[in-house]
Amino acid sequence: MDMQWLDDVLTLLEEGNMTRAADRRNITQPAFSRRIRSFEDWLGTDIIERKTNRIDIHPALLSNEAEIRALVSRLRELRTKIAHYDPNASTIAIAAQHAPMSSTFPDMALRAKSVFPQIRFRMRPGNLSDCVTLFLRGDTSMLLCYEAEGAVPLQFGPDVVRGRWGNDYLVPVVGGALRYAIHDTDTLPDDTPAIVYPEDSSFGQMLHRHARPFGTQAFSANPVCETAFSSGIRELTLKGLGVGWLPFSMAYREIESGALVSLANRLGKEPMEVAVYADSTVEAAAAVQAVWAK
Amino acid sequence: MDMQWLDDVLTLLEEGNMTRAADRRNITQPAFSRRIRSFEDWLGTDIIERKTNRIDIHPALLSNEAEIRALVSRLRELRTKIAHYDPNASTIAIAAQHAPMSSTFPDMALRAKSVFPQIRFRMRPGNLSDCVTLFLRGDTSMLLCYEAEGAVPLQFGPDVVRGRWGNDYLVPVVGGALRYAIHDTDTLPDDTPAIVYPEDSSFGQMLHRHARPFGTQAFSANPVCETAFSSGIRELTLKGLGVGWLPFSMAYREIESGALVSLANRLGKEPMEVAVYADSTVEAAAAVQAVWAK
DNA sequence: GGCTGCCCATACAATTTGTTTGGGCAGTGA
DNA sequence: TCACTGCCCAAACAAATTGTATGGGCAGCC
Known part of the structure; x- marks a missing residue:
């Protein structure tokens, strides 16, 4: 599955014609046709109907043009992000999934404040993958999330301690x-x-x-x-x-x-379990972890 | 840029070792190394530091693991969507800030369903900037957000229509x-x-x-x-x-x-105003906009 | 009927990618 | 210090994939 097939397909959607699309992609028409065929093989379904002197584009492809564009764009972004990575970021920063943020965090905050009355939190809400990213990047020193009971916990380095707030x-x-x-x-x-x-x-x-x-x-x-x-x-x-x-x-x-x-x-x-991960090298995080996790 | 490189990279992130990762991918280590090198060439930057008997994974890659996973997942989704295309479903994708998602969207959804009983929504919740990005990229055909009353509305191209659901x-x-x-x-x-x-x-x-x-x-x-x-x-x-x-x-x-x-x-x-932006070139979005916005 | 445009099949050339083999380095234990 | 193990690489070659050139067939138009 070559990403350039997606660019091929988008060009085909714009041109509606194999020959012109091939020209735009700087390859011959049979090579282009081959690529489209490869894409179809990968999909397991046809996306165009090949007639003797023209093609019909299948509605399945038409209706997913925006999604394909988004994918291509997102891949470009990823490339940029990796290429231009920036390693630089008496308050506990916590990356938290939205759900525990609404459901269990208020009680957790109360518990923490009862032990550390001066404690403050800076919450970074997001979906799990975004939260993990924030935590891994060191943007936050703690991660709060739901995990399926019995599931393999998220794996971090030796400095990260996992605890369970509850079920x-x-x-x-x-x-x-x-x-x-x-x-x-x-x-x-x-x-x-x-x-x-x-x-x-x-x-x-x-x-x-x-x-x-x-x-x-x-x-x-x-x-x-x-x-x-x-x-x-x-x-x-x-x-x-x-x-x-x-x-x-x-x-x-x-x-x-x-x-x-x-x-x-x-x-x-x-x-589910409410899991709390803390960077044990951050004193404050380790202290709060000790209060929350069992 | 072969999508299987992404799977290679994810496996490498999991294993932290070229030889084992290659085994898991069912190719030899030199071939695997070549693929990683190809990916690096495409990126224009190194993602691992190759030592004589081990590798160090660059933080740029570590911090983007979640994004790579999301991309791979999204590609899989695209494949499924095209392969199992159903021409009768009409789903509106909406990028929405969290707050209106919880506060006003349920009523908006009821209103829309009373006019279009078969309508379906695919919500992409996020903060404002993420929502704008999604909307601009064409991931969604509508954008739902709060705006300060009297503030200058968000500026988009001529195909985007703004409406106000209420105050x-x-x-x-x-x-x-x-x-x-x-x-x-x-x-x-x-x-x-x-x-x-x-x-x-x-x-x-x-x-x-x-x-x-x-x-x-x-x-x-x-x-x-x-x-x-x-x-x-x-x-x-x-x-x-x-x-x-x-x-x-x-x-x-x-x-x-x-x-x-x-x-x-x-x-x-x-x-505040509850603002709804719609891509007027998407028929379904325009229709729903007409129901919601004044 | 002749012409044009457009897609395809086939054979072959060119390029890419996988395998095998041998090499070098770092770490560990005796 | 030496032997062994684990791990990554370079190079040569084999296999697979992909691009090109060419000829063919069909539909539509004048």
Whole structure:
């Protein structure tokens, strides 16, 4: 899978003609045709229909032009970032996933303040990969995230200490009018709308791995909204937009009050750990870690 | 630039050793070394330091591991999407700041679904600059964000249409035990703990510009936590960690129930607009824009 | 019917990439 | 100090991939 195939394909989309696209790419038409064919082989599907004297571009390709452009652009960015790397960055900086930031961090902050009343935090919220990046780069001295229970923890060097704040679990919930769609047996129709996680998101991976219904697109007949942002999913489920999987600690008040109904009895729950990683060479981080982690 | 180089590099990052990485990739070590060298040539910089009997991985590469993984994942997604293309699905990709994602988007989604029952959303949450980047790159066809009222809107090309979903405002609130610290005149001691926004964040800029007390570090005697993540701030204020500024639409239920107390009467409020930008060349985006924006 | 444009197949040339083999260095233990 | 092991590399050659040139077939147009 050569990235220049993507440039080929984009040129073909612009020209709509193999010969002219080949010219623009400075190769002969048969070589260009070969490249397109290679791309199709990699995809496992045709993206153009070859007629005797013209081609038809398949809608699958047309509708993904923007995504291809984004990929190419992103690769260019990566190149620049690596090539122009800058190694330089009495407050604890923490890279935290959005979900624990809303769900468990407030309690963690209270605990820390009870031991260190003067302590301050500078939070860098983001998705897991961004948080790991921040932590690895030394932008933050701690990392707070959810991990699937029993999963292999993130691997860092010997200076990084992992601790566990506690347990939590993802539960499927419904709110709004959808609460009344629940059958007597605590089930929902298969085509019930779902607010799903992207499969490459942290929660998406957990739910996908165990084929949780309504967790990701692959296991939802009617995914009306996809986002990795669980606070947003909470609001959407409260409004009855669909079934959503939320950390229990983020939903328990609404479950208690009846604004959300848990379907964990029927659809299961995904056990997680709240993991805290600290750079042990940073004194303050090590001290807070000792308070938080067991 | 062969995409399998990225897999090679990721394997190398995992193994930290050319020989083992080569084994895992089912090629010989010299071939593997060649590939890494090819990648370095493409990058225009070295990513490893080759010592006689070991390698050191450059921090530039270490800190971009997550990005490389994301790229690889995204390419896999593209492949799946093209291969399993469904012409009937109509999904709108929206780059949204976290705050409107939690506060106004659920209502927006309901409105859109009432007009287009089959509509689906793919949300890309992030801070403002990341969202703008996504939108500019064509990753999403819409952008949802808060803007200070009266501020100059974001500038895009002629194909981008701006609309306003409605108004909102940032209000200072306290919760937990801090509710009882309010004086008769609706004031708080100057050194009351504050949950502040970074000055370079969108909300931080609004509050800083008008010197709002407890809004940013500069105007807080005791900033115990700094984060741009307003959903997290809501939770922290509920626990009584400090004063926090929140979009009214995100706090009104808690203010109604008494869990949070608004200090807007004394400290003021920061008026905002909920802005929606759409790429008018994308039919679906234009259609939804017409429903949402006035 | 003749002409043009456009895509393809085939044979061959050129380039790229993998393997094998031998070499050098660093670290460890006796 | 010496022998051994692990690990990365250079060089030569083999294998695979990719580009070029050429001839062919079809559709559309005048």
